[in-house]
Amino acid sequence: EAGVAQSPRYKIIEKRQSVAFWCNPISGHATLYWYQQILGQGPKLLIQFQNNGVVDDSQLPKDRFSAERLKGVDSTLKIQPAKLEDSAVYLCASSQPPGQGRETQYFGPGTRLLVL
Amino acid sequence: AQSVTQLDSQVPVFEEAPVELRCNYSSSVSVYLFWYVQYPNQGLQLLLKYLSGSTLVKGINGFEAEFNKSQTSFHLRKPSVHISDTAEYFCAVDRTGGGNKLTFGTGTQLKVEL
Numbered sequence: 001e002a003g004v005a006q007s008p009r010y011k012i013i014e015k016r017q018s019v020a021f022w023c024n025p026i027s028g029h030a031t032l033y034w035y036q037q038i039l040g041q042g043p044k045l046l047i048q049f050q051n052n053g054v055v056d057d058s059q060l061p062k063d064r065f066s067a068e069r070l071k072g073v074d075s076t077l078k079i080q081p082a083k084l085e086d087s088a089v090y091l092c093a094s095s096q097p098p099g100q101g102r103e104t105q106y107f108g109p110g111t112r113l114l115v116l
Numbered sequence: 117a118q119s120v121t122q123l124d125s126q127v128p129v130f131e132e133a134p135v136e137l138r139c140n141y142s143s144s145v146s147v148y149l150f151w152y153v154q155y156p157n158q159g160l161q162l163l164l165k166y167l168s169g170s171t172l173v174k175g176i177n178g179f180e181a182e183f184n185k186s187q188t189s190f191h192l193r194k195p196s197v198h199i200s201d202t203a204e205y206f207c208a209v210d211r212t213g214g215g216n217k218l219t220f221g222t223g224t225q226l227k228v229e230l
Contacts, residue, residue: 042120045219103148103210104162106162107152107160109157110159
């Protein structure tokens with residue numbers, strides 16, 4: 001079965017520019033997650049979708065970050081404008097919906113963002 | 117809220133030696149516990165998980181972990197490591213019924229040397 005796909009793999013931008021990341025989850029996975037992993041830290045959940053609805057975005061900096069999951073499949077995460085502290089790896093993961101005993105999250109390879 | 121502490125940021129070990137990576141968690145409610153491995157420039161891969169039942173959990177690549185509720189620990193062990201085990205290892209926690217929201221530790225870099 002195909003894994004979680006993410007693009008681009010690497011992105012370098014200057015501060016105050018905008019950037020967008022794309023994620024395609026495993027087929028049939030209703031739940032999709034975006035994580036931010038800063039160097040030397042563990043991943044931090046930014047937003048969780050179930051189908052095309054937001055379940056949790058409590059840690060998403062909404063003044064500059066936005067995410068959508070139109071049609072309940074692919075998702076995009078956008079940063080506008082970017083700050084230096086946004087330099088990180090952005091990981092997308094997907095899973096079956098919670099509570100069905102198949103909650104394992106499967107991660108994509110990530111997008112490495114460098115803000116100069 | 118839940119939290120995870122991985123006290124060892126780096127663990128060097130010789131090939132074929134045993135290894136233990138430590139993980140302690142904090143939570144006022146019951147939890148699920150996970151270990152993920154991250155190879156360079158790759159996403160995270162699940163090694164093993166504890167949801168309920170037997171406290172000794174066996175995972176992939178010969179790893180196992182033991183859930184100790186009284187000590188709030190979930191240490192990862194392998195009796196004999198290989199060079200290919202060199203990677204970053206993350207412990208994560210989710211409260212039962214918590215909607216699959218993982219809280220990760222800061223990670224432990226395992227470096228296996230010849």
